[in-house]
Amino acid sequence: MDDAIRALAALLRPATRILVFTGAGMSTESGIPDFRSPGGVWDRYPIVYFDEFLRDEEARKRYWLRSRETYPVLARAEPNPAHYAIAELERRGKVLAVVTQNIDGLHARAGTSPDKLIELHGNNLHVVCLDCNARTPREAIQAELVAGVEVPRCARCGGLLKNTTVSFGEPLPAEALQRATLAALTCDLCLVIGSSLVVYPAADIPVLAAQQGAPLAIVNATPTPLDATADLVVHARAGAVLPAAVAALD
Ligand code: APR
Ligand code: ZN
Numbered sequence: 001m002d003d004a005i006r007a008l009a010a011l012l013r014p015a016t017r018i019l020v021f022t023g024a025g026m027s028t029e030s031g032i033p034d035f036r037s038p039g040g041v042w043d044r045y046p047i048v049y050f051d052e053f054l055r056d057e058e059a060r061k062r063y064w065l066r067s068r069e070t071y072p073v074l075a076r077a078e079p080n081p082a083h084y085a086i087a088e089l090e091r092r093g094k095v096l097a098v099v100t101q102n103i104d105g106l107h108a109r110a111g112t113s114p115d116k117l118i119e120l121h122g123n124n125l126h127v128v129c130l131d132c133n134a135r136t137p138r139e140a141i142q143a144e145l146v147a148g149v150e151v152p153r154c155a156r157c158g159g160l161l162k163n164t165t166v167s168f169g170e171p172l173p174a175e176a177l178q179r180a181t182l183a184a185l186t187c188d189l190c191l192v193i194g195s196s197l198v199v200y201p202a203a204d205i206p207v208l209a210a211q212q213g214a215p216l217a218i219v220n221a222t223p224t225p226l227d228a229t230a231d232l233v234v235h236a237r238a239g240a241v242l243p244a245a246v247a248a249l250d
Pocket of ligand 1: 022023024025026028029034035036037101102121193194195196197198199219220221222236237238239
């Protein structure tokens with residue numbers, strides 16, 4: 001592992017415009033299961049696609065049941081050493097952007113600044129009314145769900161509420177995708193942490209970065225489809241590798 005840490009530090013050292021691209025593997029050490037490792041708890045809750053949510057009350061009930069059951073896991077999670085290592089890279093003036101697929105808000109809580117953070121799939125901190133756009137803290141809705149409300153409605157207009165996260169079949173926030181694409185085209189290193197790199201268009205970001213000539217480093221517990229084209233692959237835990245690589249910069 002020490003050779004891998006040294007090799008990662010060697011890529012980090014000259015870089016001043018790092019695009020950090022993270023997935024669920026960034027937060028498993030914070031107690032949040034990822035999506036595709038064996039025995040994932042998320043399998044218990046079938047995915048509700050965006051169009052189903054819009055047209056079918058039963059689908060909305062399934063959506064909110066899944067959200068009610070998974071919210072406590074997200075709400076009690078704390079940033080882990082890998083999140084703090086990314087915030088330290090930013091403090092050292094080395095981060096161009098942190099592009100995350102995660103909705104848990106842990107990068108922000110670890111100190112990654114809002115102007116660097118790009119949440120491609122939104123986050124679970126609020127719900128939004130699809131009719132009048134009113135936003136409500138997700139915590140307030142959890143109390144309703146636990147009290148037995150199956151499909152919460154907007155207090156202001158009675159419209160449909162939805163988490164401020166991107167559902168399958170729902171377009172990614174255009175502004176986030178534009179910012180992430182620009183970062184991919186201008187970064188001088190792309191550091192992928194904890195993603196299986198199988199969900200698009202998010203996974204296009206590291207591909208774009210590599211295509212424009214940025215070195216690609218992947219820290220992931222298991223192989224990914226980009227391993228063959230990466231400059232460095234470290235199959236190990238983010239919480240072990242990232243803090244050690246940042247510390248090795250001194
Ligand atoms: N350190 C490093 N890698 C890890 C760790 C860890 N501690 N724990 C898990 N991993 C790796 C797993 O081996 C896996 O390859 O992280 C990867 C997580 O992959 P996924 O579970 O597919 O998560 P992600 O890539 O973020 O999924 C993308 O899919 O379901 C949608 O919207 C959801 O944002 C998510 C998207
Ligand atoms: Zn409303």
